[in-house]
Amino acid sequence: MMTQRPPKPAPKRRPRPPAPEVRRFEANVVEGLEAIARRELSVHLDRRVTLHRLPKAGVAPGAFRFDYAGGLRALLRMRTVQAIYMVRFYAIPRPRALLGDQAFRALLEDIALVRAAHPPQAFRTFFISAAGENTAVMKRLRTALAEATGLSEGFEEGDLLLRVRRPLDGREGWEVLLRISPRPLATRSWRVCDMEGALNATVAHAMVLMTDPRPYDIFLNIGCGSGTFLVERLLAGPARRVLGCDTNPEALACARENLAAAGYTQVAELHDWDARRLPLEDGSVDALCADLPFGHLVGSHADNVTLYPALLTEAARVARPGTLFALITHEVRLMQSLLSESTVWRPVNEQRIALGGLNPRIFVLQRI
Ligand SMILES: C[S@@+](CC[C@H](N)C(=O)[O-])C[C@H]1O[C@@H](n2cnc3c(N)ncnc32)[C@H](O)[C@@H]1O
Incomplete structure (x- = not known):
């Protein structure tokens, strides 16, 4: 005679964790x-x-x-x-x-x-x-x-x-x-050296994102000042190389301190290069950022008239085709006029922002 097996107990349902409060x-x-x-x-x-x-x-x-x-x-x-x-x-x-x-x-x-x-x-x-x-x-x-x-x-x-x-x-x-934080999120703990004219880190981060960062990028920041873009680029994710250059030794020393505080001394490279004559090969850079001298605190309007075209030409030489270049400046007319004649940079976006009583613009350019 066949004995009947007792029915299997129904599997116990795990109680669902309470939905997080909205x-x-x-x-x-x-x-x-x-x-x-x-x-x-x-x-x-x-x-x-x-x-x-x-x-x-x-x-x-x-x-x-x-x-x-x-x-x-x-x-x-x-x-x-x-x-x-x-x-x-x-x-x-x-x-x-x-x-x-x-x-x-x-x-x-x-x-x-x-x-x-x-x-x-x-x-x-x-x-x-x-x-x-x-x-x-x-x-x-x-x-x-x-x-x-x-x-x-x-x-x-x-x-x-x-x-x-x-x-x-x-x-x-x-x-x-x-x-929700003891300091504004814009106040970065890595900023141990503050430099006059240093860029707001949230703006730098937004500009880094505008270059569409990828892990195999060689990223270059011309006129790196206190290193804001370099740190924010690395915070956005890994890169093949992260390079910063500036002609001002005090700025480079400041960038060195900030990179050390962020723990990026080994991964970012600082150079005393003049961005008008970069010792880099043609088409060797994948993404660029720059916070060009506005001509108020840093540099002068008269100098910018010759500096800006020289920087754009040299940046175009080292950028591979398709490279995105996010730059911020208050010299809006000068920039617009240079871009209207450029055969190497195609403007893909222009964004006005409000910063410290000024209205600089972020230009996103693509290497043709
Ligand atoms: C507005 S500041 C950059 C500030 C930087 N984004 C920061 O957060 O500290 C512009 C920088 O461009 C540098 N600069 C000006 N002309 C340059 C050139 N020809 N080559 C390299 N750097 C240059 C200046 O020394 C200055 O540090």
Whole structure:
């Protein structure tokens, strides 16, 4: 007689991990770099990020919002944004209500989340930026925050920066924006030597991305100054060679310090070459970046009239056909006139940005 086997127990289903909470963020970028910063976020954060459409009511120029469901550490790796804030809307009539039980608990939860993304001692001070910073209510809020977080009050800009403001889209209530890093993301820890005229690192990073970096590239930065492009190129990914040249020995010394701080002494090459006469073979370079003397802090307008054409000609000689060259300058007319006559460089993009009260342009050129 056949014995019947007992039925197999149904396989135990593993409980699904809870879906990460979707939170709202605001990114601050150099005006004009919104598109490239949005691309960086979508490439690196993939499906976890939903970008709000641009232009979006409620956000000032140079800023955009997004919803994101994932760890904050991934956001801290974004390199084309100046700063990222976690945004929470409070349906409250006035800031005093932030001291209410529910609102204050939500605020502390957000603060704990931000602090948990960093080493324990990263935040020591906090600062609240708000209209009416010195009102009695703000003072009470500061006292309550100091007590609950153990942080002391900072001046002007604390490690933990909170901005309390009305939503710009006109909704009734208040928003608290909490910066997710103790310093703006644009403040790079590798910058141990600062040079007058050094380029904002987020702009340099965006320009590196505009050259479509690949691991087999020979990358050249003419007029490398303090080495901003060299570090940012290596942060964007490996390269076959990364070369920087400058005629100013002080600039090269500064670049050396910054490269050492970034841990790139062995991988980047610094040279005292004049970029008008490069000891490189024809067609030997795959990508180029330059932050040409604007003629204000560095160089002069009169010199630029002869310097720029010489640099463009020599860069074209060393660039292989198809090479992308991203350069930034404030000499817009001079550049446009040189490019209109160029038979070696084809302009593929021109982007105006807002930087330190000036409106320089980024030109992306392709070697014909
Ligand atoms: C605006 S600064 C570059 C700043 C740099 N991007 C940084 O972040 O520090 C321009 C640099 O071009 C260099 N330069 C000017 N003429 C040059 C030339 N003919 N060859 C090489 N470098 C040159 C200057 O010495 C200066 O360091």
